[in-house]
Amino acid sequence: MPDLQNLRVAFQMDPMEGVNIAEDTTFALALEAQRRGATLFDYGPQHLAYDAGRVIAHARPMTLRDTVGDHVRFEDRRIIDLTDDIDVVWMRQDPPFDMAYITAAHLLERLKGQTLVANDPQWVRSLPEKIVPLDYVHLMPPTMIARDPVMIDAFRKRHGTVIIKPLYGNGGAGIFKIAPDDSNYSSLLEMFFASNPEPVMVQAFIPEVSAGDKRILIVDGQLAGGFNRVPLKGETRSNMHVGGIAELVELTDTDIAIAEELGPMLHARGQILVGIDVIAGRLTEINLTSPTGVHELKRFTGVDTAAMCWDAIAVRLKRNF
Structure with missing residues (x-):
């Protein structure tokens, strides 16, 4: 296990004091870094700034404990x-994936080759x-991205029951x-299109x-493992944010093949921790922003994804990323 002595790590995240330490992946990543000797900081995206050539943050040094109520x-x-004070930044704030999120990504991109x-x-x-x-359309269920109701109507006629969701949402919201005879369909589209331009x-x-x-975790291009998320009775959404129940599951050959097909692309593009969602052998999402599931995977399989992430980062640091 590579140690991280003298490594300085900053987490751009929602406030650490508000996380549930039994479920929060960012806490698991940060605690593992601290165990290996790293010094930790946290700040929110609102504390990130560009100032005359420097990318800076108004950050809090922090020390973690695996203790509920005093973590x-x-x-x-x-x-x-x-650049000068930090070796690794984790961009872990939750979406929405809006212009504020994109701006933060632009600013952090200026650290390329330095941090x-x-x-x-x-x-x-x-x-x-x-x-x-x-x-990877060959891995997906039939999918449309559109705003024109005529086009969406035609898609529904071809496929019957459909799922409609915000293009930049998260956590199962919206x-x-x-169903083909759903009387709320037109009102639903009106609501979507009135509330945002996408x-x-x-x-x-x-x-x-x-x-x-299935939530399947991939670390720097390598399959870590996966678990199942079962929706509540009467629900179609299985996200744990909306009550989905995590359970042990054996990955199929198809699940593994999907992860292995995506792995080289994710590794080449510097995606250290990724969660992909697979339903009945069909890829539905590739979660890059702040994927979750580290605690569940460890509980069900013993695989320590947080440790895998820091092992991968140690390798990248040795070769200057």
Whole structure:
């Protein structure tokens, strides 16, 4: 296990004091770094700035404990230079994937070749989670991205029951199952299009989702493992944010083949921790922004994905990324 003595790590994240340490992947990553000797900082995207050639952050030095109710201690905030003062930045704030998120990725991209940023912000920005799978259409269920109701109507007529979801949403929010005779369909499109200017994603419904949606974790291009997320009775969404239940599952040959096909692309593009979603052998999303599931995978399989991530980062640091 490579140690990280003297390594300085900054987490760009939602506030650490608010996380659930039994479930939060960022906490697991940070705690593993601290165990290996790293010094930790946290800051939010609102604390990130560009100043006369420098990318800086108004950050808090922090010390973690694996203790519910007392899991983090902070020192006073101070300005840190993300080139001179930091060796690794983890971009781990939750979406929405909006212009604020894209701007933060642009700023962190200016650290390229000087400070390792995980996941590489150039590709996080350029590969939105519901668009990057389009490079692998042969792995996906039938999918449309559109804003024109006439086009969406034609897709529905071809495929019957469909799933409609925001193109840049997360955590299962705003996902709807629409049956062919659903009287809410037109109102739903009106709501989507009135609230934002983007197209929506429409996919043919996969009935097997009732048996679960697999979350498969990939670390620097290598398959780590996976588990199942089963939706609550009466639900089609299996995301744990909306009540999906995690359970042990054996990955199929198809699941493994999907991960292995994606792996070289993810490695080449600096994506250290990625979560892909697979339903009945069909790829639905490639999660690059702040993928979760580290705790669940360790609980079900013993695989320590956080340790794998730091092993991979240590290798990249030795070869200057």
